[in-house]
Amino acid sequence: MQRLLEDAQNGRINLIICKDLSRFGRNYIEVGRYIDYIFPMYNIRFIALTDNVDTANTDSASMDMLPIMNVFNEWHSANTSKKLRAVFEANAKAGKYKTTVPPYGYLKGTDSKHTPVIEPTGAAVVRRIFELRAAGNNIRTIANILNADHIPVPSDHYYSLIGKPNPIRNCGHLWDNTSVSRILNNPIYLGRLTQLRTKTVSYKNHKVIKKDESDWVVIENNHEPIISQELWDRVQAVNASVATGRHTKNFKLLPLSGLCYCADCGSKMRQHGGCERNSTSPVYVCSRYAKYGKAYCSTHTIRRELLESLVLADIQRQIDLVLNEPDIREKLLAYKKGDKTERDNAAKKRLRDIDNCIKELDRLIRSVYEDKVAGLIPDKVCAGLLGEYQEEKDNLTVEYEELSKRTDAEDQDERDVDEYIRRMKSYAGAETLTREMALTLIEYVKVDAHPGKHKAPRTIEVFYKLIDKPLTNKHNALE
Secondary structure: OHHHHHHHHOOOOOEEEEOOHHHHOOOHHHHHHHHHHHHHHOOOEEEEOOOOEEOOOOOOHHHHOHHHHHHHHHHHHHHHHHHHHHHHHHHHHOOOOOOOOOOOOEEOOOOOOOOOEEOHHHHHHHHHHHHHHHOOOOHHHHHHHHHHOOOOOHHHHHHHHOOOOOOOOOOOOOOOHHHHHHHHOOHHHHOOEEEOOEEEOOOOOOOEEEOOHHHOEEEOOOOOOOOOHHHHHHHHHHHHOOOOOOEOOOOOEOOOOOOEEEOOOOOEEEEEOOOOOOOOOOEEEEHHHHHHOOOOOOOOOEEHHHHHHHHHHHHHHHHHHHHHOOOHHHHHHHHHHHHHHHHHHHHHHHHHHHHHHHHHHHHHHHHHHHHHHOOOOOHHHHHHHHHHHHHHHHHHHHHHHHHHHHHHHHHHHHHHHHHHHHHHHHOOOOOOOOHHHHHHHEEEEEEOOOOHHHOOOOOEEEEEOOOOOOOOOOOOOOO
């Protein structure tokens, strides 16, 4: 169309002919704009053969019906789009995997639903990517590792499997952040078929937008998984961590990188020293002090080895408690709930009372109906009793739903404590603080100021995931 208009502007054409209006376009606004404004501007005659439309004959009945025909053409397009969307949704709910190119690590099955089948070479790389991420490596580092090992990118791998050259012209044949992130965020590797995650704005606007997660079509245990749920959860924990992980100049990812905060100003602690150009012992200092000076905060200097040893010792103490304390679960629940324990117990008791009241009201309502049918009570009395009972039942039902939400939160506390205990047990006997261990167990570490000449005790606080309060502001943790 752009080349046609360019030819019109340059005077190369003065006539456009098409089979019918729908072949020229189904957007009635755009079609009308071309026929009524643009074509006359360049003295172009427009003819739609089967619709008898000829702009040279403006008095014809077909020209009078032109707007109506354009509207019907667009309606046909909209109706077709609606039917196609319904078919796509029905196929997704039936578990039919309608995709042209299967995700990396899988092949399309030969059954009627095209159930994904594991492709061993790609699946091994997928597992490696998840394990690297779970170990604390950032996305860029994972991509660099894959490129250093000369692993083909997903598109190259797919077309090599089907014996064809890669037709993607702008493919750089190198792993990048996008290709790695796409794999790490795809739940298909759990054996979960998740479809209709995106949609276009409309049949007119083909811009792709993400749908709300509640609108996805999800089928659990649809096919053989490549990774375990436990590995997936570890990766999600790394993604949600306050630490993005910054490598040193020696390309080492430190266990506590990005997890340490100044207790006074809330800024992150920054590592200094310990690189090839600096032989001094590596230390952590307050980044606000390092950037703006002592007028804004104090140094909070602490040797990296000392901090890591203190954190490891605290983790080992927690592991020892989990393994040897008989009532550790009850103590952790009490700690996590704080002063909510009595309120939660009262809420549970109230839930039981409400449930019994609702059952009694249901019994009374049935009794009133039975008495009414037996002629034992008049209609007016029956209506009054039913109205009172139903109103009381409705009020109790609303209260029950509100209390249920509160007790659901308590159930989540119990699940968090159980998961915390499981994670601690999984690191029993650990003698070294690793990046993976830190990201799995630690929410953040708060470093107090150096005691100075007075040699006062220095406070290093370790806050654990699932138990302690998470950070709400990653940029200023303690604000």
